[in-house]
Each structure stands twice: as structure tokens, then as C-alpha cells.
Amino acid sequence: MNCEVCQLKELEVEHFEIREVLRCILHTIVFHRALGLVRPKDIDLELFNITYVQCGDVELEKKIEEKIDEFISWVEKHPNKKSQICLSFYEMKNKHYSWFNKNERLYWEQWFVNLHVTHPKAHSGKSHNSKPMVDPEETGYEDRGVRREALEVSLRDVLFQIIKFVNEKKDHVPPINEKAICFPCEITIPRSIVASNGEKGFLGSGCKQPL
Amino acid sequence: MDMHGNSHPDSGKLEQIISQFLLKSLHIILDSRIPSLHPHDRSRELSSTSRVKKSDKWFNLFLGDRPAALDNLNFWHRNLMDPMIIDVLLVRQPSAPSTSMDNLYAVTSVETVIERWVVQYESLRVMPPQTGENSASYKKTYKKSIILLRSLYSHMRLLPAYRVFRQLSSSTQTYNFHIIYKVSSFCEPFSRADEEVMKELSFVPVEALPGRLSVSVTYRSTLSDFKLEPVTTMTPKIIMDYVGSPTTDPHRSLPSSEKGVGAASFLLRGKQPHVSSPFQRPHSWTSGFHKAAHMVSQPFGGSPPAYRTFRMPCDFPSPPNDIYGHRVQNYRPSTPQKATLS
Numbered sequence: 001m002n003c004e005v006c007q008l009k010e011l012e013v014e015h016f017e018i019r020e021v022l023r024c025i026l027h028t029i030v031f032h033r034a035l036g037l038v039r040p041k042d043i044d045l046e047l048f049n050i051t052y053v054q055c056g057d058v059e060l061e062k063k064i065e066e067k068i069d070e071f072i073s074w075v076e077k078h079p080n081k082k083s084q085i086c087l088s089f090y091e092m093k094n095k096h097y098s099w100f101n102k103n104e105r106l107y108w109e110q111w112f113v114n115l116h117v118t119h120p121k122a123h124s125g126k127s128h129n130s131k132p133m134v135d136p137e138e139t140g141y142e143d144r145g146v147r148r149e150a151l152e153v154s155l156r157d158v159l160f161q162i163i164k165f166v167n168e169k170k171d172h173v174p175p176i177n178e179k180a181i182c183f184p185c186e187i188t189i190p191r192s193i194v195a196s197n198g199e200k201g202f203l204g205s206g207c208k209q210p211l
Numbered sequence: 212m213d214m215h216g217n218s219h220p221d222s223g224k225l226e227q228i229i230s231q232f233l234l235k236s237l238h239i240i241l242d243s244r245i246p247s248l249h250p251h252d253r254s255r256e257l258s259s260t261s262r263v264k265k266s267d268k269w270f271n272l273f274l275g276d277r278p279a280a281l282d283n284l285n286f287w288h289r290n291l292m293d294p295m296i297i298d299v300l301l302v303r304q305p306s307a308p309s310t311s312m313d314n315l316y317a318v319t320s321v322e323t324v325i326e327r328w329v330v331q332y333e334s335l336r337v338m339p340p341q342t343g344e345n346s347a348s349y350k351k352t353y354k355k356s357i358i359l360l361r362s363l364y365s366h367m368r369l370l371p372a373y374r375v376f377r378q379l380s381s382s383t384q385t386y387n388f389h390i391i392y393k394v395s396s397f398c399e400p401f402s403r404a405d406e407e408v409m410k411e412l413s414f415v416p417v418e419a420l421p422g423r424l425s426v427s428v429t430y431r432s433t434l435s436d437f438k439l440e441p442v443t444t445m446t447p448k449i450i451m452d453y454v455g456s457p458t459t460d461p462h463r464s465l466p467s468s469e470k471g472v473g474a475a476s477f478l479l480r481g482k483q484p485h486v487s488s489p490f491q492r493p494h495s496w497t498s499g500f501h502k503a504a505h506m507v508s509q510p511f512g513g514s515p516p517a518y519r520t521f522r523m524p525c526d527f528p529s530p531p532n533d534i535y536g537h538r539v540q541n542y543r544p545s546t547p548q549k550a551t552l553s
Contacts, residue, residue, distance in 0.1 A: 028365060031361060031365065032358065032361045032362060032365070035271060035354070035357050035358065035361075036271055037263070037268055037271045037272075037273060038271060038272060038273065039273045040272065040273075040274075040364060042368065049374070050369070051368040051369075051373065051377075052365070052368070053364060053365050053368065156369060159365070159369060160369065163362045163365055163366055163369075166358055166361070166362055167358070167359065167362050167414050167415040168415055170354075170355045170358055170415075170417075173354065173358065175350075175354070176271075176354055176357070
């Protein structure tokens with residue numbers, strides 16, 4: 001079985017935006033892989049003019065919130081870093097060996113959510129030239145507004161990217177289990193420290209490599 | 212919807228999938244575009260206690276009560292090979308009537324197609340090689356259709372028209388626009404001017420041998436040109452000092468108050484008029500009055516009928532006249548180069 005991998009476009013987010021952005025992305029992916037009977041739930045983001053869809057499964061919602069909490073804690077300890085959250089879908093296969101049975105996870109799809117968590121730039125109140133100084137607060141608001149708009153566009157691009165991927169790749173999706181809402185999945189927070197210059201160092205991989 | 216253990220032949224199952232796919236697509240599209248279909252249910256969340264009927268379980272996507280209009284689709288859409296074309300139109304309400312008699316009949320609504328969805332089962336020109344697993348092919352088709360409809364559902368919320376729908380749905384305010392739809396198997400091509408402001412998008416078709424299910428949309432990439440504004444309505448007002456009334460013509464007497472006043476009462480759109488004085492009274496006119504009154508007495512709250520009637524010669528038994536747009540048998544809209552969802 002081939003494992004399809006999707007690397008989502010990297011988003012530059014500030015700390016307070018992480019939760020909303022991750023909820024939006026993870027739930028959108030899950031909604032397209034929750035192929036059991038669902039009652040879709042439309043959710044409006046508070047920070048952005050975007051509505052995404054949840055599949056309505058309470059357990060999944062809880063799982064996603066826990067992982068987002070875990071990621072936020074990790075980010076607080078490793079500020080200003082690029083990072084990945086990996087959402088994987090798998091099947092449980094029973095491997096029969098001569099002397100024991102082993103259940104093994106066969107991953108058939110992996111999604112990598114790429115975030116670069118930044119801190120807002122501080123504005124200096126000092127001016128060393130004779131020209132009249134622009135109010136730094138006003139400049140700050142404008143910058144934040146421009147940045148927020150750009151992030152909203154990028155987040156929308158990521159959602160379109162997800163929809164495009166699920167439309168293009170359908171053959172690898174296993175048969176639907178009518179008793180479950182969603183395929184078994186796991187969300188892993190890589191314990192990798194990725195410096196802003198792109199150098200990676202994995203301390204412990206939480207993501208499986210494609211088979 | 213359980214597709215296992217069904218004793219019907221495969222072709223019957225496939226036909227069921229195709230016809231339910233058309234219904235579900237229409238439901239998804241109208242549910243997130245037409246406020247008037249759910250006038251009392253502004254909440255977009257489906258209650259977990261809502262009863263799920265068997266028909267709702269198709270494609271494992273429960274959308275709640277199906278609008279009554281969809282029940283007529285089966286009656287109308289007899290030929291599964293006909294495309295189902297759904298136009299979503301933004302209708303600008305008539306503007307405030309002018310005092311000039313020449314402009315009296317210029318008070319018309321303006322309709323603009325903001326989205327055109329085409330859902331169809333198309334036959335394949337070249338048949339792919341048979342894999343020998345025909346009995347399971349309808350199951351694969353069904354699974355892939357579920358995925359396609361999920362992505363259609365998400366996509367509906369990301370296109371520009373969704374914000375307009377939300378604005379018109381979420382408030383008790385009446386706006387100068389409303390949204391209607393037309394469903395037909397025929398459509399007029401867009402003008403060149405319209406094409407320039409529209410984008411096209413196609414979802415990857417789902418194989419459903421001997422054909423395939425496809426969904427595509429042509430949509431306006433921006434709706435910022437349409438200025439949605441709340442409309443202030445006046446309460447009906449008896450105009451006592453109309454031209455020729457006893458209050459302005461002392462030689463005429465007022466009718467009995469028990470019979471009501473002879474002046475007409477009508478609704479005005481737009482801003483509040485000036486407070487009345489004989490020289491600053493609300494506009495009134497007599498010529499073509501009844502026509503004007505008819506035109507301005509359209510209900511403000513809620514949408515007008517979300518359909519149009521066109522009479523065209525056709526070979527189908529006529530659908531109920533108040534349902535869908537005109538249609539021509541065996542017409543296929545041209546399919547210009549489109550961007551696929553890839």
C-alpha cells in the first residue's frame with residue numbers, strides 16, 4: 001500500500017493565532033477523511049473571515065484540542081521556530097508471525113502542517129533623524145492589519161490545497177468502516193528543533209516516513 | 212447508507228447513486244446559498260437530536276431537512292444524462308422610485324449570476340480497460356462520491372458568495388439585495404464582460420462506469436462591487452394631503468372615516484422621507500399608480516419566490532410551473548477550458 005504525503009504550505013503565525021489556525025486546518029483534513037455518517041458543523045473563525053467544517057465527532061474534537069495544547073506548550077519552550085504537526089491516517093493490520101501476533105499500523109496518508117511561529121516586532125520610540133516621526137503605534141496597527149490579511153489569504157490557500165489533494169488522491173483511501181465516523185488517525189508533534197535558517201535536527205521523530 | 216448486501220443489480224445501484232448524487236449536490240449548494248430555504252433556522256448547526264431519515268444518510272452526509280424544492284427534482288430531472296445547471300443569482304432590489312414620470316417604469320430589479328454550478332453524469336468517449344471487478348465498481352464510485360461531496364461542502368464555504376449568503380441570512384435586517392436560484396439543463400452563455408470577472412473550477416470527476424460524475428463551478432471572483440446595504444422600510448402611511456385631496460382642495464369633501472381614506476398607502480424604500488408639511492410631503496403620483504404600487508408592494512422580509520417560470524417548447528411532461536427555469540432537451544452547455552482542482 002502506498003502512503004500519500006501532503007506537505008502543506010508554511011504559515012507564519014503569532015502565538016495567539018496558533019489555536020485557530022490549527023483547529024481550522026486539522027478539522028478540515030479530518031472532515032474529508034471522516035467518511036462515516038456525519039452531521040457537519042460550520043465553525044466561524046474569530047480572527048479570520050473564514051468558515052471551516054468539523055465532522056461533529058466529540059472524541060475527535062477532544063483529541064485535536066489536546067494535541068493543539070501540547071503543541072502550544074512546546075512552542076512556548078521553543079519560541080520563534082519553524083515546526084511541523086503531522087496528522088497520519090492508518091490501518092491496523094494483524095501480522096501473523098510463527099510465535100506471536102503483532103498488530104501493526106500501516107500508514108496510508110500523512111499530512112504535514114508547517115508553521116513558523118513568530119513574535120511581533122517591537123517598535124522603537126526613538127528617532128534619530130529630523131523628520132517628523134510616524135506614530136509607531138499607528139504603524140504597528142497597519143503592519144498587523146496587513147500581516148493578518150496576508151495570513152488569512154495564506155490560510156485559505158492551505159484549505160484549498162487540502163481540498164485539491166483529497167480530490168486528486170482517492171484510490172489509496174481504504175474501504176469505509178460504517179461503524180466508525182473517521183479512519184483511525186494520530187496527530188504527532190515532532191520533537192524537532194528547526195532553526196529559522198532551515199537546519200533541522202530531530203531529537204525524536206513523531207512522524208513515520210512514507211513506506 | 213449501507214451499500215452492502217443489496218440484491219439489486221449493479222446498474223440499478225449505479226443509477227441510484229447518480230440520481231442521489233445530483234440531489235445531494237443540489238442540497239449542498241442551495242443550503243449554503245439561498246437564505247429563503249431556511250427562513251426560520253438561522254443556526255447552521257444541526258441538532259444531534261434531529262431524526263436522521265434513511266434518505267438523509269446518502270453519502271454519509273446528514274444535512275437536515277431537505278428543502279421542498281428538491282422533492283420536485285426527481286419529477287423534473289428524468290434524464291440522468293442531462294446536466295443539472297444551478298445558477299445562483301444576486302438580485303438588486305428596485306431602487307427608490309423617482310419623481311419623474313419618465314423613470315416610473317425603470318424601477319426594476321437587476322439579476323446577476325454570481326455562481327453557475329454544473330453537476331452532471333457524463334458519458335465517457337473512451338471506455339477504460341475493464342479490471343474484472345465490476346461488482347465492486349459501484350462501491351468505489353460511492354466511496355469516491357462521498358469524498359467529492361465532502362470537498363464540495365467545504366468549498367461552498369470558501370467561495371465569495373458564502374459571505375453574502377451569511378450576511379443575508381444572519382440578520383433580521385432587510386437588504387437591498389437578495390439571492391435566488393435557477394435550476395435547469397440549459398443556460399445562456401456568459402457575456403464577455405462577465406467572463407472576464409469570473410473564474411472556473413472543476414472538481415476531479417468520479418468514475419462511475421460507463422460514465423463519470425463531475426462537478427464544476429464558474430463564479431465571480433469578487434463581489435465587492437455589490438454594495439449590500441440595509442433597507443429602511445416605512446410603515447404604511449395615509450397621505451392626507453395628496454393633490455386633489457380635500458385638505459388641499461377646499462371644494463372637495465373628505466370621505467367618511469368609516470370607509471377609510473381614498474388616498475393610497477404604500478411602502479417606500481430607502482431613506483426616511485422628510486416630515487410632512489404641505490410643501491414637503493412624501494412622493495405620490497397617480498399616473499401608473501397602480502403599477503407603481505404593485506411594484507413597490509413586494510414584501511421586504513424574506514425573498515421573493517426563488518424561481519422563475521419560462522415557457523419553452525419541450526418534450527418532457529411539464530413540471531409544475533412555479534418550480535424551475537426553462538430547459539431545452541438534449542442541450543449541452545459548452546465546456547470551455549477550465550482549471551481543474553489540481
